[in-house]
Amino acid sequence: MRRALPLLTLILTACTGELIGPRPEVPPLVEPPPPEPEVCDVPNPLPAAVVPMRRLNRVHVEATVRDVLGVTDALAVPDERVFTYRSNISTSVDDNGVQAYFDFAERVTASPTLALTACTRNGCLAWLLDDVAPRFFRRPLSADERTRYQTLFNAGVLQAMGSPTAVEEGARWVLQALLQSPTFLYVDEPLTDAGMLDGYGVATRLSLSLWGANPDTTLLAASGNGSLDTADGVRAQVRLMLEDPRSERGFNAFVSQWLELERLRQTDARPDLTALGEPLLHALETEPVLYVRTATLAGADLASLFSDSRTVSMPALVPHYGMDLVSTTGNTSSLDPSRRAGLLTLPGVMAAMSHAGVTSPTVRGYAVLANVMCTPPSPPPAGLNITLPPPSPGTTTRARLEAHFTDPGCAYCHRPMDGLGFTFEHLDELGRWRLLDNNLPIDDSADFPLGADQLTVQGPRQLADALSQRAEVRTCFAKQWMRYAAGTLEPASVKCFAVDLGSKGTGADGLERVITEFAASEYFRKGTAP
Amino acid sequence: MRASRRALLAGGMASALFPWLSWAQVNAPRKKLLLFYTPHGTIWPNWRPTPDGMGGFTLSPILAPLAAHQNRVVLMDGISLPYGTSYYIPHTYTMPALWTGSPIDTASTLFTRTDHMQSFGWGTGVSVDQFIASQLPAGETPYRSIELGTFCGGLHPATRMIYSAPGMVKSPVDVPLTAFNQFFSAPNPDLDAAAKALARRRSVLDTVLDDMNARKAVLTTNDRARLDAHATAVRALETRLQAMTPSCPQPTAPPAGTDPQLTMDRQMDLAAAALGCGLTRVLSLQMRIADNDNSLYPWLGLNTGGHHTFSHDSSTASQATLSQVYTWYSARFAKLLDVLAATPDLAGGSVLDHTLVIWGSELGIGWTHDISNVPFVLAGGPGVVRGNQYLQVTNKTNHRVLVTALHWMGFTPMQSYGALDPGSGPLTGVLA
Numbered sequence: 016m017r018r019a020l021p022l023l024t025l026i027l028t029a030c031t032g033e034l035i036g037p038r039p040e041v042p043p044l045v046e047p048p049p050p051e052p053e054v055c056d057v058p059n060p061l062p063a064a065v066v067p068m069r070r071l072n073r074v075h076v077e078a079t080v081r082d083v084l085g086v087t088d089a090l091a092v093p094d095e096r097v098f099t100y101r102s103n104i105s106t107s108v109d110d111n112g113v114q115a116y117f118d119f120a121e122r123v124t125a126s127p128t129l130a131l132t133a134c135t136r137n138g139c140l141a142w143l144l145d146d147v148a149p150r151f152f153r154r155p156l157s158a159d160e161r162t163r164y165q166t167l168f169n170a171g172v173l174q175a176m177g178s179p180t181a182v183e184e185g186a187r188w189v190l191q192a193l194l195q196s197p198t199f200l201y202v203d204e205p206l207t208d209a210g211m212l213d214g215y216g217v218a219t220r221l222s223l224s225l226w227g228a229n230p231d232t233t234l235l236a237a238s239g240n241g242s243l244d245t246a247d248g249v250r251a252q253v254r255l256m257l258e259d260p261r262s263e264r265g266f267n268a269f270v271s272q273w274l275e276l277e278r279l280r281q282t283d284a285r286p287d288l289t290a291l292g293e294p295l296l297h298a299l300e301t302e303p304v305l306y307v308r309t310a311t312l313a314g315a316d317l318a319s320l321f322s323d324s325r326t327v328s329m330p331a332l333v334p335h336y337g338m339d340l341v342s343t344t345g346n347t348s349s350l351d352p353s354r355r356a357g358l359l360t361l362p363g364v365m366a367a368m369s370h371a372g373v374t375s376p377t378v379r380g381y382a383v384l385a386n387v388m389c390t391p392p393s394p395p396p397a398g399l400n401i402t403l404p405p406p407s408p409g410t411t412t413r414a415r416l417e418a419h420f421t422d423p424g425c426a427y428c429h430r431p432m433d434g435l436g437f438t439f440e441h442l443d444e445l446g447r448w449r450l451l452d453n454n455l456p457i458d459d460s461a462d463f464p465l466g467a468d469q470l471t472v473q474g475p476r477q478l479a480d481a482l483s484q485r486a487e488v489r490t491c492f493a494k495q496w497m498r499y500a501a502g503t504l505e506p507a508s509v510k511c512f513a514v515d516l517g518s519k520g521t522g523a524d525g526l527e528r529v530i531t532e533f534a535a536s537e538y539f540r541k542g543t544a545p
Numbered sequence: 546m547r548a549s550r551r552a553l554l555a556g557g558m559a560s561a562l563f564p565w566l567s568w569a570q571v572n573a574p575r576k577k578l579l580l581f582y583t584p585h586g587t588i589w590p591n592w593r594p595t596p597d598g599m600g601g602f603t604l605s606p607i608l609a610p611l612a613a614h615q616n617r618v619v620l621m622d623g624i625s626l627p628y629g630t631s632y633y634i635p636h637t638y639t640m641p642a643l644w645t646g647s648p649i650d651t652a653s654t655l656f657t658r659t660d661h662m663q664s665f666g667w668g669t670g671v672s673v674d675q676f677i678a679s680q681l682p683a684g685e686t687p688y689r690s691i692e693l694g695t696f697c698g699g700l701h702p703a704t705r706m707i708y709s710a711p712g713m714v715k716s717p718v719d720v721p722l723t724a725f726n727q728f729f730s731a732p733n734p735d736l737d738a739a740a741k742a743l744a745r746r747r748s749v750l751d752t753v754l755d756d757m758n759a760r761k762a763v764l765t766t767n768d769r770a771r772l773d774a775h776a777t778a779v780r781a782l783e784t785r786l787q788a789m790t791p792s793c794p795q796p797t798a799p800p801a802g803t804d805p806q807l808t809m810d811r812q813m814d815l816a817a818a819a820l821g822c823g824l825t826r827v828l829s830l831q832m833r834i835a836d837n838d839n840s841l842y843p844w845l846g847l848n849t850g851g852h853h854t855f856s857h858d859s860s861t862a863s864q865a866t867l868s869q870v871y872t873w874y875s876a877r878f879a880k881l882l883d884v885l886a887a888t889p890d891l892a893g894g895s896v897l898d899h900t901l902v903i904w905g906s907e908l909g910i911g912w913t914h915d916i917s918n919v920p921f922v923l924a925g926g927p928g929v930v931r932g933n934q935y936l937q938v939t940n941k942t943n944h945r946v947l948v949t950a951l952h953w954m955g956f957t958p959m960q961s962y963g964a965l966d967p968g969s970g971p972l973t974g975v976l977a
Contacts, residue, residue: 104655105667111727
């Protein structure tokens with residue numbers, strides 16, 4: 016089971032304000048933070064993202080092995096979750112990790128789908144050293160490395176001498192070493208004299224973030240010929256990479272971690288979702304990814320991500336949407352705009368932000384504040400008796416949660432959280448539209464503070480309209496992409512860069528521009544010396 | 546590499562089965578340590594035994610599953626788990642302190658919890674099991690230590706409790722079938738093929754190590770340390786592969802699947818087998834994680850919300866349901882003692898006769914995050930602990946438990962352990 020939603024569950028339950036023992040310290044009722052300034056000076060020169068030596072995550076390794084060798088296998092090495100996104104920048108590989116890489120390498124090279132057709136007597140070594148190895152190492156091999164791997168190859172051939180598959184045996188030895196080599200597992204980022212990443216370093220960051228795997232041969236060739244050395248070169252490359260079908264993997268990694276869609280697969284916690292069956296579950300988790308990718312490629316602006324009622328057409332979701340599905344033309348479905356508006360109202364997102372058998376306005380509100388606004392509320396003070404009244408036939412989820420509001424210590428955080436969440440109450444724990452909760456009518460209007468404003472909102476449509484126009488939402492999206500794509504948290508010194516990047520999300524091609532301009536920035540393309 | 550008939554006769558059956566041990570080693574009683582973890586403390590009113598006024602006690606509902614083992618357990622009431630920092634992020638800050646007795650690194654900005662407005666890194670200490678493992682004679686056992694668990698999640702300070710060095714965590718193998726294949730794979734009966742495989746693996750790993758060495762020149766100090774630890778683990782793997790093939794009697798292969806009870810119980814079987822045949826003397830079993838374990842336990846009536854959510858709910862009904870979960874943990878601990886008592890040890894007797902088992906958690910009470918009283922149970926055979934004891938103590942920290950483990954394993958000069966230890970030796974009256 017994966018660790019997810021730090022602390023979130025801590026505030027899943029309500030607090031009635033009943034105190035046990037001495038009264039705990041309640042967080043001071045501070046003023047909400049001031050809104051992001053309209054004009055913010057981006058530092059010049061922009062500092063580089065400080066990324067410690069990064070070890071590929073499990074998804075990167077598995078996808079690269081599939082791309083290069085045509086073998087699908089699961090790697091059993093856990094990844095770090097230092098912030099919202101998996102990025103292995105602090106731990107070392109321990110005994111069990113080394114064993115897992117070793118076992119993985121042996122399984123992959125023993126796989127019946129491993130194609131060693133290039134391994135004729137003369138062609139095999141060249142194929143390994145000039146094609147396969149650079150795709151694992153993300154750069155051409157050095158002279159020393161060529162010698163080292165040639166020696167290993169020869170030893171393998173020699174051991175199997177006389178066997179018709181002696182050459183293939185040599186190849187297996189080489190592949191096993193490549194798969195366990197630190198040069199494959201850790202991202203190398205050598206710098207040019209100007210302090211920039213070299214072409215291979217840029218290509219690696221682009222490929223890991225946009226394709227979720229190592230660069231391919233074409234991208235490596237571009238790295239070597241200088242076409243990634245300029246901001247314009249990078250912009251052009253990003254456009255090509257987004258249009259490539261492999262960008263679905265990058266969007267999948269970003270969206271599923273950003274919106275915590277992995278919760279949909281937590282069978283221990285969500286047997287109700289598991290019971291829906293694989294086709295529907297797959298559609299629930301895939302739709303938000305395709306929604307973001309399609310919007311990006313179609314030239315959408317950032318605001319529409321949180322307000323557009325068009326989605327990708329997915330047959331498995333037709334019954335789930337029911338009356339919400341208005342029409343389908345080609346690959347695009349139009350949803351009832353009064354019920355569905357933007358990414359957050361997609362059934363997979365709503366289902367992920369729920370509990371087994373019951374919605375959670377608190378989880379949903381927390382998710383909006385933490386992941387969309389980048390302003391997570393504080394945790395509840397210790398010692399509060401945070402007990403929800405038990406479910407009873409005569410109450411709605413909302414009525415139970417409103418118990419939060421009776422104590423000022425609880426209301427401080429729960430009004431904004433639960434208030435946001437109440438607007439989604441027509442969307443049940445599986446993400447379907449419902450008219451009643453517990454046979455009672457649903458009130459999806461709410462009054463809550465958001466940023467510096469006090470909002471009065473009814474239903475997901477009005478919430479979408481309010482959220483999608485906010486500068487904080489644009490800045491937060493930019494921050495999320497920065498964290499995901501750089502693999503590290505941004506320092507306070509680039510706060511205005513995030514504001515500026517988010518502002519590029521307005522207007523035609525806004526979404527694509529955020530991604531492209533981030534890749535073209537010096538924050539992304541510069542490196543840091545050890 | 547199989548032992549010859551002559552060796553069999555000379556060394557006896559045991560050394561044939563365990564060829565990496567000399568005859569003398571086989572016969573030497575070798576003490577062992579097993580750390581056991583379950584998340585989120587307990588519910589004290591349902592945990593605390595009732596003293597009978599004559600020095601004895603009646604087990605509480607949560608600990609009732611331990612009835613058959615009452616004379617093998619010491620129940621500790623009153624051990625605190627200090628975290629040693631000015632701010633406390635529940636679960637996260639005490640998981641690294643549990644077995645290390647040292648604080649989490651709050652100078653690091655690696656991890657950020659914006660909701661708490663706090664940054665932190667990994668633990669700054671070494672867990673007591675790893676300290677002991679590092680001090681035991683090199684090569685005495687094929688593995689210096691073994692880490693097993695179930696559902697231990699991704700890498701985060703709240704999901705890891707074993708530290709081989711400051712900032713260096715060890716991840717448990719948390720899938721029984723993986724652990725079985727890793728620790729108990731049958732030796733290849735085709736000696737020629739086995740020798741060839743060994744030659745291949747050595748060549749492959751040597752190439753990997755050459756790549757590591759070539760890399761060092763361009764790293765920061767911290768990254769070099771990370772890579773060095775990786776390289777050390779590769780060398781350890783190479784050494785294990787070259788050692789004579791261990792041929793522990795294979796335990797039954799665990800079934801695939803993720804049933805929580807089966808998974809936990811199979812890991813216990815493997816733990817007992819590994820300790821019994823001398824694969825290691827130091828082992829830990831981590832059941833789930835400290836942060837946000839929100840699993841459901843539908844067979845116990847916990848079918849919505851999750852353990853962590855429930856642990857924040859002090860209503861009578863929720864606490865009753867939660868008690869069922871803690872009772873189930875207790876039943877798993879009882880099951881562990883069952884299997885340790887039923888597994889023969891190389892040195893004679895059962896594994897439990899030679900093993901100190903310590904059960905701990907990252908906090909005392911779930912819904913308040915209280916760490917002033919964290920439940921610990923110490924268990925073992927009659928030569929290990931003075932069982933059938935319920936000890937109420939005051940002003941004692943988890944360090945007393947850690948030092949007790951050190952004393953059991955022979956490190957008797959040590960009176961304190963970990964950066965936060967106020968000092969004062971082992972728990973008194975616990976070890977036999």
